[in-house]
Amino acid sequence: MPMTAAYDATIRVHYNVLSVQNGGMLPGDIDDGTARRAAMTHIVAANAQQLCIAVKQNVASIALRIEVWDSTPTTPPPGSWDGWHDATFDCPSGAVEVDNTTGGRVLFTPGDDTRIPVPPGLIHATVYLAGRIEAAEAVMEAVTAPADVRMSRLQALAGLERNAIQLAPDRG
Numbered sequence: 001m002p003m004t005a006a007y008d009a010t011i012r013v014h015y016n017v018l019s020v021q022n023g024g025m026l027p028g029d030i031d032d033g034t035a036r037r038a039a040m041t042h043i044v045a046a047n048a049q050q051l052c053i054a055v056k057q058n059v060a061s062i063a064l065r066i067e068v069w070d071s072t073p074t075t076p077p078p079g080s081w082d083g084w085h086d087a088t089f090d091c092p093s094g095a096v097e098v099d100n101t102t103g104g105r106v107l108f109t110p111g112d113d114t115r116i117p118v119p120p121g122l123i124h125a126t127v128y129l130a131g132r133i134e135a136a137e138a139v140m141e142a143v144t145a146p147a148d149v150r151m152s153r154l155q156a157l158a159g160l161e162r163n164a165i166q167l168a169p170d171r172g
Contacts, residue, residue, distance in 0.1 A: 002069070002070060003069050003073070004068050004070055005068045006065060006068070007065070007066045007067075007108035007111070008063070008064070008065050008066075008109055009064045009106050010061045010062070010063055010064070010158055011062060012060070012061045012062075013055045013100060014058060014101045014102045015058065015102065016054055016055050016058045017036050017040065017052050017055070017101060018052070018053045018064070018100060018106075019051070019098065019099040019101070020051040020052075020053070020066075020089075020096050020097075020098050021049055021051070021089075021099060022050070022090065022092060022093050022095075022096065023091070023093040023094070023095030023096055023115045024097075025050075025097075034047060035047040035050055035051075038052070039053060039054040043085055043127075044087055044125075045087065046088060047089070048089065048090055049089055049090050049092075050089055051089050051125050051165075053163060053165075055161060055163070056132035056133065056135055056161060057135050057139045059142075059143065059154060059157075060135060060142075060155075060157035060160060060161070061159065062159065062161040062162065062163060063158075063163070064098070065162075065165070066098070066108070066164075067164065067166045068116065068167050068168075069168040071168055071169065072126075072168045072170075072171070073126075073166050076164075076166075077128060077164040079130065080130060081129065081130050082130050082131070082133075083129050084129065086124065086126050086127075087125050087127070088122055088123065088124050088170050089122075089123055089125065090123070091120060091122075091123045092120055093120065094119065094120035095115040095116060095117050095118060096115070096116050096118055096167065097114050097115055097116070116167075122169070123167050123169065123170060124167070124168050124170040124171075124172070125165055125167055127164075128162075128163065128165075129162070130161070130162045134160055135157060135160040138157050138160060139157060141153075142154045142156075
């Protein structure tokens with residue numbers, strides 16, 4: 001059950017929710033807002049072709065890692081994690097994209113592409129979370145800092161909040 005690929009990005013999340021969705025779909029085609037609203041309460045929520053993840057703050061950039069596996073992994077990604085959530089969604093196109101509301105599709109490395117290949121069909125996602133509370137508290141301190149140091153303090157927080165998503169075919 002090896003990992004077949006890993007993709008990384010650092011992004012400032014608009015409106016506190018990221019959407020991992022079936023590639024090529026427009027956000028309005030996928031969700032009427034139900035999954036996004038549910039994620040704001042439950043952190044992670046899914047509907048037919050979309051997985052929504054709420055971040056704790058939207059001022060500092062977060063670190064996002066997506067791992068693609070050929071079967072459900074039994075270990076978390078490297079690093080320490082505060083918790084995780086599981087969800088399932090359909091990906092008939094065989095690719096996912098991460099949509100950052102009003103910010104467009106997220107560009108990942110390696111490859112400098114917005115589409116991440118996955119096995120077509122039902123996808124099991126495990127979303128790992130870390131640094132949410134620390135990032136929210138640090139942002140509050142940074143935004144109240146004197147104007148001459150505010151931006152440098154906010155930039156220094158990039159990646160304090162981290163999310164890792166393991167995607168694998170749902171064989172369940």
